[in-house]
Amino acid sequence: MNDTGTEARYLACLADGRFMLQRDPVSGLTIFPPRLRRPGGGGELGDWTEVSGRGTVHAVTIQRKRDAAARAIVLVDLEEGGRMLSEVVGTDPETVTIGMTVQAHIVTEADVPHVLFEPAGDRT
Amino acid sequence: MTGFPRARTSVVGAATFGIGECPGHTALEMTAQAGYLALDDAGIGLDEVDGLFVALPDDYLGGLAVAEYLGIQPKITDNNRTGGSSFLCHAIHAALALDAGLIDVALITYGSNQRTASGGLVSALKSSAYEAPHRAMMPVGGYALAASRHMHDFGTTREDLAQVALAARAWANLNPEAFRTGPLGLDDVLGSRMVSSPLTARDCCLVTDGAAAVVMTRADRARDSRAPIPLLGGAQTVTHKEIASMPDLTVTGAAITGPQAMAQAGITPDEVDCVQLYDAFTINTILFLEDLGFCPKGEGGRFVSSGAIAPQGTLPVNTNGGGLSCCHPGMYGLFTMVEAVRQLRGEAGARQLDSPEIAVSHGNGGVLSSQATLIFGSPATV
Numbered sequence: 001m002n003d004t005g006t007e008a009r010y011l012a013c014l015a016d017g018r019f020m021l022q023r024d025p026v027s028g029l030t031i032f033p034p035r036l037r038r039p040g041g042g043g044e045l046g047d048w049t050e051v052s053g054r055g056t057v058h059a060v061t062i063q064r065k066r067d068a069a070a071r072a073i074v075l076v077d078l079e080e081g082g083r084m085l086s087e088v089v090g091t092d093p094e095t096v097t098i099g100m101t102v103q104a105h106i107v108t109e110a111d112v113p114h115v116l117f118e119p120a121g122d123r124t
Numbered sequence: 125m126t127g128f129p130r131a132r133t134s135v136v137g138a139a140t141f142g143i144g145e146c147p148g149h150t151a152l153e154m155t156a157q158a159g160y161l162a163l164d165d166a167g168i169g170l171d172e173v174d175g176l177f178v179a180l181p182d183d184y185l186g187g188l189a190v191a192e193y194l195g196i197q198p199k200i201t202d203n204n205r206t207g208g209s210s211f212l213c214h215a216i217h218a219a220l221a222l223d224a225g226l227i228d229v230a231l232i233t234y235g236s237n238q239r240t241a242s243g244g245l246v247s248a249l250k251s252s253a254y255e256a257p258h259r260a261m262m263p264v265g266g267y268a269l270a271a272s273r274h275m276h277d278f279g280t281t282r283e284d285l286a287q288v289a290l291a292a293r294a295w296a297n298l299n300p301e302a303f304r305t306g307p308l309g310l311d312d313v314l315g316s317r318m319v320s321s322p323l324t325a326r327d328c329c330l331v332t333d334g335a336a337a338v339v340m341t342r343a344d345r346a347r348d349s350r351a352p353i354p355l356l357g358g359a360q361t362v363t364h365k366e367i368a369s370m371p372d373l374t375v376t377g378a379a380i381t382g383p384q385a386m387a388q389a390g391i392t393p394d395e396v397d398c399v400q401l402y403d404a405f406t407i408n409t410i411l412f413l414e415d416l417g418f419c420p421k422g423e424g425g426r427f428v429s430s431g432a433i434a435p436q437g438t439l440p441v442n443t444n445g446g447g448l449s450c451c452h453p454g455m456y457g458l459f460t461m462v463e464a465v466r467q468l469r470g471e472a473g474a475r476q477l478d479s480p481e482i483a484v485s486h487g488n489g490g491v492l493s494s495q496a497t498l499i500f501g502s503p504a505t506v
Contacts (some may be wrong), residue, residue, distance in 0.1 A: 007253055008438075010251065032254070032368070033252065033254045033369075053417040055273070056441050057274075058273065059270070059272045059321045059373055060269070060272055060275040061265055061268035061269050061271075061272055061321050061323075062318070062320070062321040063260060063265060063268075063319075063321075064318070065261065073258065073260040073265050073269070073320075074269075075269055075367065075368055083169050083369070084254065084368050085254070085255050085258055085260065085366065085367065085368040086258055087258050087260075098273070098276045104489075109257065112255035112257050112442065114258070124412045
């Protein structure tokens with residue numbers, strides 16, 4: 001799998017049921033989105049590592065397209081490092097707040113795997 | 125050494141065309157027409173244009189298309205696309221190319237028929253493989269996320285956001301060119317359809333047609349023109365593309381470009397007489413006023429709610445009505461430059477400020493991604 005680009009590798013890991021990111025050896029944090037080299041510095045990135053999927057909602061907006069259900073679009077700060085855009089599901093969107101702890105899970109729609117979040121509840 | 129040729133170039137022509145609805149015209153025709161009008165305003169012939177700066181809404185090779193349409197063979201064709209800030213970046217590049225003697229006459233021009241052609245916002249913004257599966261409404265979602273964080277961190281309210289829209293409308297009511305005029309109240313904004321919380325439809329810019337253009341020359345030639353407006357400083361940066369990668373949701377690249385451009389111009393924020401900025405959404409105005417140094421970080425909401433930016437306020441902002449009430453053809457940046465020039469020339473009609481000396485023009489692109497700041501002065505400031 002090392003002969004693919006980082007985007008393909010990230011998606012292949014998700015398709016395999018694993019949420020994997022690269023660790024920045026300078027900060028010790030994982031980065032998102034994946035890259036070929038360290039953002040900014042340009043040095044080598046560390047090995048891919050499976051992250052816990054635990055995170056905290058950094059920002060939230062409720063969107064409702066015409067005639068569709070409301071959705072909570074969020075930016076989530078991952079516990080190991082990295083911020084990603086996603087959606088919090090499994091709860092009333094209006095109850096999603098900044099600071100809420102959430103847990104990632106992988107879903108596949110139209111053959112494209114991606115990461116959604118649910119409230120972490122008692123699992124934190 | 126600020127690296128910018130302060131006051132060594134000037135805007136000598138400025139024009140708008142087809143603001144609001146411009147049926148029967150292509151974007152290319154509107155772009156050309158704005159360019160012709162700006163050259164007429166400058167008193168310069170088309171055959172003298174040797175620097176062409178273009179970002180069309182629907183054509184990645186628009187620089188080529190506009191050169192062909194105009195029938196010119198430019199020495200420099202700059203098709204730089206940093207979203208709505210493109211044209212301010214063009215002005216910086218034009219100033220450098222003029223000052224270096226590579227070109228003698230720069231034309232920066234843009235037109236969009238998005239309202240009559242498609243009825244929706246024409247956006248070049250494409251989501252990455254990481255963002256796309258979530259099908260979030262963008263760009264509004266990016267700005268809404270930033271607004272949510274600003275409210276969380278600094279206590280900014282929806283009423284504060286709404287005050288930006290109300291000030292824009294009050295200015296638009298003084299501008300016969302503005303597309304959306306008439307009374308607008310706080311409840312109208314707050315009660316409007318929620319698009320992407322906390323932003324309602326009235327927190328979002330218009331979807332209109334419109335074209336604008338400016339002509340720039342070196343200062344020596346500009347002295348012979350009718351009403352030259354010197355460019356005193358210009359700075360640009362990019363901090364991210366997608367909102368998840370914005371380094372800090374409450375601090376934009378304007379915190380870099382504003383102080384840089386003002387240092388080049390040799391001015392401080394308290395010397396600025398008006399600010400023309402890219403208000404794609406009401407949160408933009410709050411963020412940019414903070415980052416450009418007109419109020420402390422976090423105080424932007426309270427600043428706009430004090431009435432400071434509205435007519436009779438201490439810091440007139442978007443005196444044409446802005447993207448919120450004058451026009452928003454998709455990439456609004458060039459309109460901030462035209463309005464700054466009109467104010468400094470004293471040609472702004474009922475909305476004319478009392479002898480302004482310094483005007484800031486600020487452009488934004490993407491989702492708070494690209495920022496560019498220009499400082500224009502009256503001839504007396506050179």
